[in-house]
Amino acid sequence: MMSKVTLLNLSGPSPFNAGQATWVYHAGLHGTDLDSHCIGGIGLVFDAREELQAMLQGGLAGKLRSQAFFVDRGGRVIASTDPAWQQGDILELDSALLTLPKGTSASKLSVYRGNYAVVACSVSAGYREFKRSDGYSDDVIAVVIETLGEVLENRAVQALNMTTRRAPGASRENVLPVKAGSDGAELERFATFIAGGRIYALAACNVQEACSVNELIPSTPGGHPQSAGMLVRVTPTGRELLWVYNLAGLIDERHAAYVGNEIIVVCTGQQRIGLCVDALHSVGDYTALPLSAFTADPGRLTTQVIRTEDDSMIPVLDAAAMLRRVEARMTRPVAA
DSSP states (O other): OEEEEEEEEOSSOOGGGTTOOEEEEEEEEEOSSTTOOEEEEEEEEOOHHHHHHHHHHHHHTTOTTEEEEEEOTTOBEEEESSTTSOTTOBOOOOHHHHTOOTTOEEEEEEEETTEEEEEEEEEOOOBTTBTSSSSOOOOOEEEEEEEEEEOOOHHHHHHTTOOOOOOTTOOTTTOOOBOOSGGGOOOEEEEEEEETTEEEEEEGGGEEEEEEGGGOBOBOSSSOTTEEEEEEEEETTEEEEEEEEEHHHHHOGGGTTOOOSEEEEEEETTEEEEEEESEEEEEEEEOEEEOOTTTOOTTOSEEEEEEBTTSOEEEEEOHHHHHHHHHHTOOOOOBO
């Protein structure tokens, strides 16, 4: 009979795998008598680097704007599709993602190599029935990073007469940072973007992904006046069509015929729509101030503002209010 102990060697090279880190599986061989001594053993060396990288490449299915990784609980890279990250390197991930429970998944907006990106993580639940009840723990986290768009240079933002928070090391002369967390105020995470030549913000929890307008499927006239087309998205149950609208036109009808360069997928509850914007701008933690009750209007899209260092304001759009505005004038267009 056999008993098996599984070991993972990622702290250094393994002589069993041409100097590469790998998993080594050991199975002791015993006689038919349960009390007999070990009479031999079997050692299996997993070709970790090549096999895991092939899994990651297959999972991406050729997506050009995505990279995939396997990491351990400390963020240490086990395998990567990005050649900039080698086995043993540390991939800096949010601690909330690294501490997800077994078998769970989560995603968040972040910055990856100069691009705003969605970082999605899923934690292993164990391999079939093996090593689940003996206290063994060797969790692996699958990470997919999909880039949304390049971080705008400060001068490009200024050329649009906008303001942005100061990046680490940037000079005050080049940037007008957003006031974040002043006077102990609570911070919230927002995604900012440009629509109709102006900067706006949305709560990051309502921004699911972003993609190029090249993925847009045109629609015939006669539907919603701000309809820009549709997006096809793959879900666990099949394919889903999302309606896409011109955000600048939803805010101001003078921009009705304008379609931007990027699409932001916005979700609230079970509802999702796409919004065309000029460009992606930033993801960061800011202090949002509520609008005065005297200026509040149930039909308005802006419910909060973010104050900048020059005392201008970035409007914070309400995702639910946008959906209500779309539904108020909804007539379903037909795909071309």
